[in-house]
Amino acid sequence: MTDASYAKLLWLEAKRIQDPDGADEIQISRGDGGIFERIQMRQGDVYTFDERLIPFDGTPQIDIILREVNEATHQASVIGGAGINPSEIGLGERTQSIGAPSSSLYELWYKVI
Template sequence: MADAAFAKLLFMEAKRVQDPDGSDEILVSRGDGVTFEQLRMREGDVFEFDERFVPFVNQAPIDIVLHEVNEATDQVKFIGGAKIIPSELGLGERTQAIGALSLSLYELTYKVL
């Protein structure tokens, strides 16, 4: 079996938001802390990633994490994460829930290439 090279992030859907104004300010990052998207989402919103490829390094899993930013206080709160593994290569589109134990809930859809 060939080694997986990338995870291609396709889209993320807001299933539940926690902010009282009805929208969350979200940071989308790799597990190492590199933020590559900052967006505002309301329940039901779908964000499509624009050709976002995240490389596998030595076939180690890729962690994608979400944080919610409180704009009034600039506090950042961890929502949850997804672990993308190289063995998902060839399985097509995959979806993982992020934040099941949080007040917010998102679904990340990706493909391993």
């Protein structure tokens, strides 16, 4: 294991959405339940994250989970997730797809520092 201690989320792009009205209500959270953002995205939208760093805190991986929230019922369904590893330090910007094989598809850009 390397001495990487932080992951930085850079961008999230909506490649394909599932909501028939044209926008997904997305909740972005850490695997342990901490919610980062709740945003609305349309196909082709790119969301830029703030300057926040996410510590590894001795864990082997940071899990990022995307959920689509139904506005009418407030129920959330998991779109998918990405695992960020401290071994990715020094590899520059990285990309992971989130959502396949669901009907939504997002691309997450991040780096490990």
